[in-house]
Amino acid sequence: MSIFPIYRPRRLRANENLRRLVRETHLSVDDLIYPMFVVHGKDTANEISSMPGCYQYSVDRLVTAAKELASLGIPGTILFGIPEMKDPLGSEAYAEDGIIQQAVRAIKDAVPDLLVITDVCLCEYTDHGHCGIIEGGEVQNDPTLDLLVKESVSHAQAGADVIAPSDMMDGRVGAIRDALDEEGYENIPIMAYSAKYASAFYGPFREAAESAPQFGDRRSYQMDPANSEEALREVALDIEEGADIVMVKPALSYLDVIHQVKTEYQMPVAAYNVSGEYAMIKAAAQNEWIDEKRVALEVLTSIKRAGADMILTYFAKSVVEWLEN
Numbered sequence: 416m417s418i419f420p421i422y423r424p425r426r427l428r429a430n431e432n433l434r435r436l437v438r439e440t441h442l443s444v445d446d447l448i449y450p451m452f453v454v455h456g457k458d459t460a461n462e463i464s465s466m467p468g469c470y471q472y473s474v475d476r477l478v479t480a481a482k483e484l485a486s487l488g489i490p491g492t493i494l495f496g497i498p499e500m501k502d503p504l505g506s507e508a509y510a511e512d513g514i515i516q517q518a519v520r521a522i523k524d525a526v527p528d529l530l531v532i533t534d535v536c537l538c539e540y541t542d543h544g545h546c547g548i549i550e551g552g553e554v555q556n557d558p559t560l561d562l563l564v565k566e567s568v569s570h571a572q573a574g575a576d577v578i579a580p581s582d583m584m585d586g587r588v589g590a591i592r593d594a595l596d597e598e599g600y601e602n603i604p605i606m607a608y609s610a611k612y613a614s615a616f617y618g619p620f621r622e623a624a625e626s627a628p629q630f631g632d633r634r635s636y637q638m639d640p641a642n643s644e645e646a647l648r649e650v651a652l653d654i655e656e657g658a659d660i661v662m663v664k665p666a667l668s669y670l671d672v673i674h675q676v677k678t679e680y681q682m683p684v685a686a687y688n689v690s691g692e693y694a695m696i697k698a699a700a701q702n703e704w705i706d707e708k709r710v711a712l713e714v715l716t717s718i719k720r721a722g723a724d725m726i727l728t729y730f731a732k733s734v735v736e737w738l739e740n
């Protein structure tokens with residue numbers, strides 16, 4: 416490469432049209448998945464205090480919100496359910512008339528083209544708030560697989576388009592793939608939360624989904640934030656077991672992991688711009704300390720630049736508005 420004064424990098428930054436031509440990363444509506452929370456009841460929209468602009472919706476209001484997503488051109492939503500009753504085995508997670516099952520049927524009925532991705536986990540449904548069966552104070556891996564399989568099949572039966580296991584039990588992708596195939600759902604993709612870290616950035620989500628663990632923490636199943644080689648091993652396992660899309664979560668503190676996963680495996684990569692990442696920007700913007708639109712677009716662009724093909728983000732609806740103007 417030539418050096419100064421032959422090469423002057425500023426030449427190509429001189430005006431917006433030049434900048435457009437040399438821009439390497441483009442954030443678009445095509446990249447976005449909007450997460451939503453669904454509760455029992457009617458005509459309900461409870462705003463989540465730590466996530467301004469995000470709500471726990473009853474099924475009827477969720478359908479209205481789903482129509483809005485479709486009209487904005489957003490490809491899909493990922494759903495999280497808050498059950499009526501929690502119990503040790505999280506039984507509403509795999510009940511035919513569970514909250515997610517009702518929500519999926521209602522959205523697919525009203526807005527058939529919107530992709531409905533369902534988060535498969537037990538923490539919202541268990542009274543102890545952990546993502547698996549507890550015995551002797553420990554989360555049991557293999558017995559939990561049976562429940563995750565039941566939950567996945569039940570979501571598919573309700574009409575879910577994509578199954579997204581977020582529990583971090585070993586072997587769950589393979590177990591879910593086998594069961595979906597056996598039940599005739601061989602065409603339903605699995606979006607695996609492959610490299611999911613034990614992160615403090617999930618704080619606001621646990622208010623939204625009412626899923627905080629009642630004792631201990633999730634560090635015996637979610638990953639240590641210090642590790643990236645381990646993330647590659649997790650991703651390799653999930654691909655081997657049948658994952659169609661692999662996810663890194665959270666996104667912003669794990670851009671290096673997103674990049675390594677994308678470079679190492681030629682697979683579609685999702686990144687989850689999680690609740691705490693959203694809340695930080697919202698809070699600072701409300702204080703007028705930062706410019707919400709510019710910061711959010713910068714963060715989301717950096718997630719794409721790192722290698723994500725799609726981003727799960729609570730900013731999805733705003734992004735469409737911002738990109739249009």
Ligand code: PBG
Binds near residue numbers: 619621
């Ligand atoms: C369920 C789950 C969590 C998130 C997505 N699925 C919470 C957790 O693992 O504690 C977090 C999403 C967010 O913070 O936006 N296991």
